[in-house]
Amino acid sequence: MSENVSIVGAGHSKFGKRKGLGLRDLAFEAVADLMKDFKKDLGDVDASVIGVAGDEFSGQGAPAAVLMDEIGMAGKPTLRVESACATGTAAIKSAYSWIKAGLYDSVMVLGVEKMTSVSSARATELMARAGDVRWEAPYGVSFPGYYALLASAHMKAYGTTREMLSSVGVKNHHYGAKNPLAHIQKEVSLEEAMNAVPIAHPLNLYDCSLISDGAAAVVLTKESLAKEYTDDPITIKGIGSGSDTMQMAARSTLTSLSGAKTAARKAYEMAGVTAADVDIAEVHDCFTIAEIIATEDLGFFEPGQGGPAAADQQTYVGGKVAVNVDGGLKSKGHPLGATGVSQAAELRKQLLGEAGPRQVDGADLALSHNVGQTGQFVNVVLYERGN
Amino acid sequence: MSENVSIVGAGHSKFGKRKGLGLRDLAFEAVADLMKDFKKDLGDVDASVIGVAGDEFSGQGAPAAVLMDEIGMAGKPTLRVESACATGTAAIKSAYSWIKAGLYDSVMVLGVEKMTSVSSARATELMARAGDVRWEAPYGVSFPGYYALLASAHMKAYGTTREMLSSVGVKNHHYGAKNPLAHIQKEVSLEEAMNAVPIAHPLNLYDCSLISDGAAAVVLTKESLAKEYTDDPITIKGIGSGSDTMQMAARSTLTSLSGAKTAARKAYEMAGVTAADVDIAEVHDCFTIAEIIATEDLGFFEPGQGGPAAADQQTYVGGKVAVNVDGGLKSKGHPLGATGVSQAAELRKQLLGEAGPRQVDGADLALSHNVGQTGQFVNVVLYERGN
Numbered sequence: 001m002s003e004n005v006s007i008v009g010a011g012h013s014k015f016g017k018r019k020g021l022g023l024r025d026l027a028f029e030a031v032a033d034l035m036k037d038f039k040k041d042l043g044d045v046d047a048s049v050i051g052v053a054g055d056e057f058s059g060q061g062a063p064a065a066v067l068m069d070e071i072g073m074a075g076k077p078t079l080r081v082e083s084a085c086a087t088g089t090a091a092i093k094s095a096y097s098w099i100k101a102g103l104y105d106s107v108m109v110l111g112v113e114k115m116t117s118v119s120s121a122r123a124t125e126l127m128a129r130a131g132d133v134r135w136e137a138p139y140g141v142s143f144p145g146y147y148a149l150l151a152s153a154h155m156k157a158y159g160t161t162r163e164m165l166s167s168v169g170v171k172n173h174h175y176g177a178k179n180p181l182a183h184i185q186k187e188v189s190l191e192e193a194m195n196a197v198p199i200a201h202p203l204n205l206y207d208c209s210l211i212s213d214g215a216a217a218v219v220l221t222k223e224s225l226a227k228e229y230t231d232d233p234i235t236i237k238g239i240g241s242g243s244d245t246m247q248m249a250a251r252s253t254l255t256s257l258s259g260a261k262t263a264a265r266k267a268y269e270m271a272g273v274t275a276a277d278v279d280i281a282e283v284h285d286c287f288t289i290a291e292i293i294a295t296e297d298l299g300f301f302e303p304g305q306g307g308p309a310a311a312d313q314q315t316y317v318g319g320k321v322a323v324n325v326d327g328g329l330k331s332k333g334h335p336l337g338a339t340g341v342s343q344a345a346e347l348r349k350q351l352l353g354e355a356g357p358r359q360v361d362g363a364d365l366a367l368s369h370n371v372g373q374t375g376q377f378v379n380v381v382l383y384e385r386g387n
Numbered sequence: 388m389s390e391n392v393s394i395v396g397a398g399h400s401k402f403g404k405r406k407g408l409g410l411r412d413l414a415f416e417a418v419a420d421l422m423k424d425f426k427k428d429l430g431d432v433d434a435s436v437i438g439v440a441g442d443e444f445s446g447q448g449a450p451a452a453v454l455m456d457e458i459g460m461a462g463k464p465t466l467r468v469e470s471a472c473a474t475g476t477a478a479i480k481s482a483y484s485w486i487k488a489g490l491y492d493s494v495m496v497l498g499v500e501k502m503t504s505v506s507s508a509r510a511t512e513l514m515a516r517a518g519d520v521r522w523e524a525p526y527g528v529s530f531p532g533y534y535a536l537l538a539s540a541h542m543k544a545y546g547t548t549r550e551m552l553s554s555v556g557v558k559n560h561h562y563g564a565k566n567p568l569a570h571i572q573k574e575v576s577l578e579e580a581m582n583a584v585p586i587a588h589p590l591n592l593y594d595c596s597l598i599s600d601g602a603a604a605v606v607l608t609k610e611s612l613a614k615e616y617t618d619d620p621i622t623i624k625g626i627g628s629g630s631d632t633m634q635m636a637a638r639s640t641l642t643s644l645s646g647a648k649t650a651a652r653k654a655y656e657m658a659g660v661t662a663a664d665v666d667i668a669e670v671h672d673c674f675t676i677a678e679i680i681a682t683e684d685l686g687f688f689e690p691g692q693g694g695p696a697a698a699d700q701q702t703y704v705g706g707k708v709a710v711n712v713d714g715g716l717k718s719k720g721h722p723l724g725a726t727g728v729s730q731a732a733e734l735r736k737q738l739l740g741e742a743g744p745r746q747v748d749g750a751d752l753a754l755s756h757n758v759g760q761t762g763q764f765v766n767v768v769l770y771e772r773g774n
Contacts, residue, residue, distance in 0.1 A: 061516030
């Protein structure tokens with residue numbers, strides 16, 4: 001089937017510490033939001049793909065079955081996918097593939113994570129298990145440590161500075177303050193960002209994304225059916241994936257994620273576009289250094305120029321390319337399984353001109369960059385207005 | 388793309404209590420077995436899909452990254468899928484869809500579980516978490532309990548007897564004794580099977596499948612490329628999936644799994660065949676009653692006739708349809724993520740005439756039936772000889 005696949009609906013829960021709400025409540029909130037301008041019933045959607053990164057946060061095993069029932073899709077085929085922090089886009093890719101393969105006409109994609117029912121220390125430990133539990137985790141390395149290694153290497157190779165890192169945090173909090181669904185909605189000054197409490201040198205508190213609860217949902221259909229589901233479809237123009245060695249010690253460089261470069265190249269090729277065509281991007285800023293590296297790996301800036309571009313506000317609305325102008329993982333929050341789906345929901349808003357004070361004027365082509373672990377799972381998805 | 392998808396290689400670890408071997412050792416064993424008659428290198432395989440049901444058995448989060456690296460596919464896109472006990476066929480369906488969608492030409496599917504590093508009680512608890520942890524698990528119901536409910540209902544509705552249930556266990560141990568990869572390779576008499584220690588009334592020890600370690604792997608390609616990878620491809624002729632309500636209390640019947648009937652219907656329709664065309668089946672005998680119900684849901688026998696057919700040896704080699712003649716989950720073992728892939732590997736052997744003392748003469752069309760939870764995840768796959 002050469003027909004394209006469209007996004008015909010999206011919903012998004014509030015991200016944050018959602019006290020008293022569990023996995024299924026968050027899922028319901030996102031799907032209820034999706035239904036607001038959905039022209040069909042859930043009964044018209046053929047199947048679901050559920051992205052949840054970790055069972056242990058909620059204690060619910062095989063979460064897809066509980067969740068599809070909760071959102072009103074009991075009896076429809078379902079699947080849970082997991083790619084660590086890239087789980088959300090992995091779910092989108094799976095639904096896309098099911099439709100392209102001719103198995104279903106329409107698929108619900110739900111990404112959700114409930115992370116704050118355990119302590120932050122326990123959450124960090126659970127996430128560290130996505131590292132190598134035989135050769136790495138036992139020696140104490142958790143995700144701030146991995147990304148601190150990337151930051152140190154980038155600083156050494158390119159002269160990236162503490163101020164450049166902090167510029168990313170400042171921007172993402174600036175836009176998070178304008179996003180009513182963001183976990184933390186407050187501006188942070190450059191001075192505050194530069195002098196925050198250290199986490200893993202050279203990264204400090206304002207370099208690290210949030211531990212959040214949240215959910216996001218999108219419905220995908222064959223392009224030819226899109227108008228039955230919505231007046232405003234958007235189209236998936238390209239999907240690319242990449243990966244890397246499990247151990248960082250086995251890599252030839254720490255200043256770039258080779259899987260992100262591969263994923264971007266594949267997505268651009270499929271869509272027949274280049275980095276210069278992208279108007280707005282959601283990138284995986286699990287740490288500020290990750291956003292800087294992402295903007296280089298995606299081809300927005302030359303290697304080593306991501307830091308200066310961030311400091312120069314080239315990634316603000318009105319800059320060369322708007323990046324994470326919903327607050328990103330840093331300020332909007334990072335409920336693991338939800339993040340990649342949240343990126344799709346936000347980019348849809350932008351492409352439809354519905355992003356309010358964060359709107360990028362005339363955004364036509366949007367890019368989502370979602371990274372699991374330290375680049376072992378990378379998905380890049382390109383979305384275009386209309387169909 | 389209307390082109391079919393082929394299986395061009397398969398490998399299988401020994402199933403059992405594999406002391407001292409972890410998740411990655413089991414994965415390596417299965418892939419090494421696959422490579423024995425594989426005409427290409429792993430470098431020629433584009434991507435991998437990894438089926439692991441539970442992180443908590445091994446403690447390794449996001450297991451796909453560690454495993455793809457261990458089996459020699461570092462740097463290739465990977466994904467972990469999970470559908471409780473139907474995880475293996477969910478992985479096959481995902482790989483199939485990726486190829487049909489045109490994303491990849493060839494995909495490695497690996498299913499693996501390491502279950503015996505925790506106690507049997509802990510394993511049962513971890514599996515119970517795949518039930519509803521809010522409304523069911525806290526009241527003590529675990530999987531033997533769920534299937535005991537189905538058994539009681541089936542006995543009441545159709546007069547299914549204790550002897551019929553035990554006939555399934557006797558058969559599966561009979562064939563497991565002929566399978567060098569099976570967890571338990573010993574015959575069990577009908578008397579032993581009927582008088583074993585109770586587990587959850589009316590089910591006893593010989594009605595319950597095993598807690599096992601193990602792995603299985605298959606490689607899928609576009610049909611047009613199959614001969615480059617193997618001299619003996621087999622073809623995926625149909626895939627169907629079904630589901631059900633999360634809670635058993637919400638169902639209209641407990642004598643059948645509606646998701647299995649839907650999945651079978653879809654798979655038969657896609658393949659253009661009927662139940663009568665199936666020569667051999669691997670069905671999900673997590674409990675003996677599950678095999679009886681499966682043979683009815685799949686249309687091999689009328690509702691209520693699965694029990695008498697089992698007692699009458701209609702599911703032996705030479706009977707109406709050979710079912711689980713590799714030992715099934717009962718005797719071969721049930722490493723959750725591996726089971727659906729193991730079914731594919733065994734059916735490939737049968738279709739290629741390589742099943743030795745378990746061979747079904749002239750088997751042309753083979754069926755795999757894989758169930759997660761109590762039918763919330765069901766996949767049925769049809770395989771045919773040649774391409």
